[in-house]
Amino acid sequence: MQFNARYPSLNPKLYHEQMPVPLKGAKAGHFNEALADELQWSAEDKASWVEICSGQKTFPEFHPLAMVYAGHQFGQWAGQLGDGRGLLIAQILDQNGQTIDLHLKGAGSTPYSRMGDGRAVLHSVIREYLAGHALNALDVPSSNSVGFTTSEQGVQREKLELGAMMLRTSDCHIRLGHFEWINQYQPSLLQEFTQKCIEWHYPECLEAEQPILAFATKVIQKTAVMIAKWQLVGFAHGVMNTDNLNITGSTLDFGPYGFMERFRPNWINNHSDYNGRYTYQNQPSMAHWNLWNWLNNLIPLAKPEEKEKFKQDLAQCLEHFEPTFLEHYTHGLCAKLGLPSFHKDSFDCGMAFLRILQTEQLDYTSSFLRLQNKEYEAMKDDCLDRRQFEAFLTQYEMIRENQDIGTLDATMFEANPIYILRNHMAQKAIELAERNDFSEVERLFSLLSQPFTRQTDLEKPEDLAPLPSDVPEVMVSCSS
Template identity: 40%
Template sequence: MKTLDQLAFDNRFARLGDTFSTRVLPQPIEQPRLVVASPAAMALLDLDPGESARPEFAALFAGHRLWQDAEPRAMVYSGHQFGMYNPQLGDGRGLLLGEVVNARGEYWDLHLKGAGYTPYSRMGDGRAVLRSSIREFLASEHLAALGIPTTRALCVVASTTPVYRERAETAAMLLRLSPSHLRFGHFEFFYYTRQHEALRQLAEHALDCHFPACREQAQPFAAMFREVVERTAATIALWQAYGFCHGVMNTDNMSLLGLTFDYGPYAFLDDFDAHHVCNHSDDSGRYSFENQVPIAHWNLSALGQALTPLVAVEQLRESLALFLPLYQAHYLDRMRRRLGLRTAEDGDEVLVQRLLALMQQGGVDYSRFFRSLGDEPAAAAMQRLREDFVDLAGFDAWAADYLARAAREGAQDESERRARMHAVNPRYILRNYLAQQAIEAAEQGDYGPVRELHAVLSRPFADQPGMERYAERPPEWGKHLEISCSS
C-alpha cells in the first residue's frame, strides 16, 4: 500500500495541450475537515486506508497543496442541455488534477470538484456545496457496490467557506476518480467549432488510452463508436433494472466509457412509477425514468453526429441501430435474474411488463418487492407480496404465470435460490430521505450518519445486523423530496 506522497502520475490528457484544457490552480477552502472517505476507492490508487486519518489528507483534497507531478487542468467541452445545444461549457467548478497509475497499470483521473473559478465557470463561483458533494459521494460508491458502471468518489472535505445558492451554505470539495473524464460533449465542442483536426486528435487520444483494441479493427473510429454504444446500452439497462433515475442526461453528462457520470438530482425509485421525474427543474419530464432509454439513444446520435468527419454516416447508423436490441437483451437478462429465473423464454418480456404495470397501479415499493421475492419459496412469497397490490385479480393471474414459468425450469434448492436472488436484489438502496438525513447531520458538523450510511450501502446485498432501519419502507414525506441541479 502507498502513502499520498507515493502516487505515480502520468498526465496523458494534459499533454494534449491548451486546445483541450486550461491550466488552473485550485482555490483552497477554509478550515478543511474530512467528512467521509471510501476505502474501496482508495484501494484503486493502492492507497493505505489509514492515510485518510492524516491532517494532510483533508488539506490536499481541499486545495491547500498539490503533488509535485500534478498538472491541474480545466477541460473544455460543450453539449446538448435539455435538448438545446450550449456551445461552450467545460469544467466550471472542477479540475483534472492529473492521472495516477496504480500497481496494475490502470490509469485513474483525479478530478477535484468544487475547486473554484475557471475560465468555464460562466456566471458561477466554481464552488460545490456540502449537500451535493455528499450526494455524489454516496451515489458513486453505492452504484459501484451494486455493479453499475460509474465514476468513483474518494472523499468529501467540508469547510467554513460560505457559498450562496437558494440559501447560504458552506463549500466542500469531492475527489472523483474515473479512468477517463471524456464526455460526449468533448467531441461535440470540436465538431461544432469546426476544429476537425483537434477532433481527430481527441479521438486518437481516446483510442490509444481507452479503446486500444479498436486499433486492431479496419476502421478504428467506427469500432470505437460501436463500443460506446454497447457500453451505454449495458449501463442504461442496469439503471432501468434497479430503478435509478439520473435526472440530467445532457450530452455533457454522458461518459464516453459508458459510466454513470455527473450526479445531480438523481433518485432511486421508492414506489414504482415509470413517469417519475427526480429533477424539480425538469418541467417537461424530458429526463423521466421511462425516458432514459430513448434519451440515451438520442445522446448517442448526437455523439455520432460529432464523429461524422471521422466515420461514414452509414456506419454510425448501423452501430446506433444496435442500441435498443442490446439494451433490451441486457435489461431482460438482469430482470430474469432479479426474478430468480435461470433460463430465457420468449414470453419473459411480457411477464416483466405485466409486473411493472401492476406495481405502477398499486404504488409497490420497487426494491423491497424483489428482495422479498427471494426471502422464501416462490409460492409463499406470492401470498405475502399479494397484500401490496391494488389489482388483486391481476396480481393473482401474474403470480400463476410466474410460478408456472419458474416451474418449467425444474426443481430448485431453496437455499441456493435465495442466495442467487439475494446476490442481485439489494437489501439496502440509496433512498433520498436517507441521504437527506445524513446531509442535515453533516451540515451541523456530525459526520457519523454519512459514514454509517456509506458503510451500509457499500455492502447492499448483505444482511447487516443492527442496520435494519436502512432497509425500511420510506416515510411518506421521504418519497416526495425535491432535488435540484444546484451545486
C-alpha cells in the same frame, strides 16, 4: 501514487491549467480508505488526504487543469461549457494498472464557469459521494470518490450553505460533449483527439479494419449496458445532457439523481427538469438520442468522397444500442425475478410484475425482495387488484415449474439489493453533517458497501421502505 499524465499531452486549446483555490477552514468530512488502497495511495498520501481533498496539496507530476467541452442540455444546444467548478488534479494507475482520473470538485472558478462561483456545497457533495459509492457496490459502472471535506466558508445558493470539496475518481472524464466542442470551435483537432481516445480507452479497436467505427460501436454498447444497469436498480440520473455522458459508459455528473421507490416510471426526480425529459422511463431513449448526436460529430473524420458511406456505417453502429440494452436488461430482470432468461414468456412475466408495482404504487426494491422471499400472500394483500397479482403468480410459477429452482433462487439473492440510497436517507445524513455530525454519512457508507447483505446492526426501519405517503418527498434540483 503512480502517475500517468495523459490528458496534458493533448493540444492546450482543450484545457486551461490553473491551481485549485482552497476553501477557508477546510476540515475532514469522510475518507474512502478502501478506494485509496485500490488507487495505491501511500501512507503519506493517506495521512494528507484532507489537504489533497480540499485543494491545499497538489502534485508536481501533474498540473491541475479544467477541461473545455460543449453540450446539448435538455435537448437544446448550450454552446461552450467546460469544467466550471472542478479540476483534473492527477491521472494515476490503480492496482490493476488502469488509469484513473482524480477530479477535485468545488475547486474554484475557471474560464468555463459561465458566471458561476466554481464552488460546491455540502449537501450536493454528500449526495454524490454516497451515490457513487452505492452504485459501485451495486456493480453499476460509476465515478467514485476518495473523500470529501467541508469548510467554514459560506457559499450562496437559494440560501447560504457550507462550502465543500470532493475528490472524484473516474476511468474517464472525456464526455460526448468534448467532440461537440471540437467540431464547433477547433475542428482541426478532431482526428488527433479521436485517435487518443481510442488509444487510451479502446486500444483493441486499433486492430479493427475501421478503428473509428469499432470505437463508436464500443461506446454505444457500453452506454447501453450502463443504462440497462441503471434501470435494473431503479436509478434515475436526472440530467442526461450530452456533457454528462462519457465515452466509457460509466456514470458521471448525477447531481439531481434519485433511486426509484414507489414504482412510477414517469417520476421526475430532478425538479429542474420541468418537462420530464429525463424521467426513469425515458433514459434509454435519451441515451440513444445523445449517441445519435455524438455520431454526427464523427462524420468529419471521413474523407470527402466517403462521407455518405461513412454516415451509413455510423448509423449501423447505432443499431447496436437497442439489442445490447435489451439483452442486458432482459437477463438482469429475469435474474431479479428468479426466472430462466431463455424461457419465451419470462420477459412478459417480468413486465406483468412491473405493471403491478406501477398500478399499486409498490416499492420497487422491496417488492423484488418480497418475491424472492416468497411472500406471495402478503403481496397479494397489498394489492387492490388481487386478480392481477394472481394472474401474474400463476404465470410466474408455471415458468419456474420443472426448472432448477435452487439456482434461480440463488440468482435472485445476487441480483436484488436490500439497500439503496433513498433520498430521505441521504437527506438525514446531510442535515446532521450540516451540524458537524458525520456519523450518519459513516453509517450509510458502511451499509451501502454491502447492499446485498442484511446488516441488522446497521440498518434502520426507514432504510427499507419509502416514507409514508403523507410525508412530502425530498425535492432535488440542479442547484449544487
